[in-house]
Amino acid sequence: ILSLKLSDLVTCTLLRVFDFRPGVDVVVLSFVAAMNSKLSLSFAVLRRSSSFWSHVKMGPPDAILGITEAYKRDKNPKKINLGAGAYRDDSGKPFVLPSVKEAEKRLLERNLDKEYAPISGLPEFCKLAFNLAVGEQSVVAKSGRNTTVQSISGTGALRVAGAFLANFGTQKDIWLPTPTWGNHKAIYDHCDLKVHFYRYYDPKTCGFDSRGCLDDLNNIPKHHTVLLHACAHNPTGVDPSIEQWREMAQLIKSHDLVPLFDFAYQGFASGDINRDASALRLFIEEFQFPSLFIAQSFAKNMGLYGERVGALTLLCDSSEEAERCLSQIKILIRTMYSNPPVHGARIATEILSDPQLRSQWS
Known part of the structure; x- marks a missing residue:
């Protein structure tokens, strides 16, 4: 912790978190001062524990519905959706009976x-x-x-x-x-x-x-x-x-x-x-x-x-x-x-x- 002393500053309180990602050091800068009094400037480096869910692995996309998601993202005008079966009209648009x-x-x-x-x-x-x-x-x-x-x-x-x-x-x-x-x-x-x-x-x-x-x-x-x-x-x-x-x-x-x-x-x-x-x-x-x-x-x-x-x-x-x-x-x-x-x-x-x-x- 580093402290600096200053004087003749107005009253202020500031808390700034520079980085709060899981497993990364958190840097805290704080000012605490009073009118016509000395200012204490403190830097604190804190260690945050890992995220609760850091152990969760990325799951695979659904084999069927994932194809539909890929189809929606594809910009090719000639694309064909071979995923989940659903009624379509002659233009490939959803069809309601x-x-x-x-x-x-x-x-x-x-x-x-x-x-x-x-x-x-x-x-x-x-x-x-x-x-x-x-x-x-x-x-x-x-x-x-x-x-x-x-x-x-x-x-x-x-x-x-x-x-x-x-x-x-x-x-x-x-x-x-x-x-x-x-x-x-x-x-x-x-x-x-x-x-x-x-x-x-x-x-x-x-x-x-x-x-x-x-x-x-x-x-x-x-x-x-x-x-x-x-x-x-x-x-x-x-x-x-x-x-x-x-x-x-x-x-x-x-x-x-x-x-x-x-x-x-x-x-x-x-x-x-x-x-x-x-x-x-x-x-x-x-x-x-x-x-x-x-x-x-x-x-x-x-x-x-x-x-x-x-x-x-x-x-x-x-x-x-x-x-x-x-x-x-x-x-x-x-x-x-x-x-x-x-x-x-x-x-x-x-x-x-x-x-x-x-x-x-x-």
Whole structure:
């Protein structure tokens, strides 16, 4: 510390920090004086401890969404975005479905409020989403055995399912197909589930590896969870035939495994929303699985990307069991995001509940 004495200066106080970067010396210059008195000038060099977050490493960009960010930065007029799939018009501009525009117009005319949704989401939306997946005439749709909640799109549905499995699953293991959507493993790693892989795609034939898949499923221990792409497998687009699905269902049920259907592309595989639900409905109706998960997304098939509209269903053995599971899922949701947004779910509800809009959409 260096001190200098001066006199006959006015009263002043000054504190100046010259450098305050993490791990760098901090130089402090201070004046303390009084009228007609001596001035003390002090320099102090202090050592500041390292930043709390100096140990944090730069994370890699997302493999899919990172491409979109790079696309936005690129000034080349001939650029093409091969990142996240989204509807575009002939000029490459975002395209909103006519049914979505009409539904949104109707909602705005009603001057609806912006109150919180229930923790489990909008009840009518949950009912319509579940019926879309299993079929309105399905026995299970009228049984009360399902607990369905609105989710933050498909990713949110998968994440809540993972949290439920981590808290209440008798086994904390989940099996993913090879390959699978890039975010699946990260989601379940963050749920502290043990992630395993089963064979699915054969690069030699560019088709479904039926034998490899069945062999791997046959060796999965009881009560593990198996993630299945309900249709339009991401990223290969290769789906099993209905007979191959039947073989898979037999093995999965005989080993007491829990199916988790990722249903992000209903309507995209065949162009028919009911045909694309064939595998899921096979598990429910023909094989009568006592328990399975359905993670739905309306981002793709309604183009509601930014609205984050989805649903998670847990099919249970009884309506009483479904009520208990719902109570615990709501607790998990409350700690994650409290309750879901309403606007996108209202759009989806309007489309699914109105025959004219639904026909236009599907």
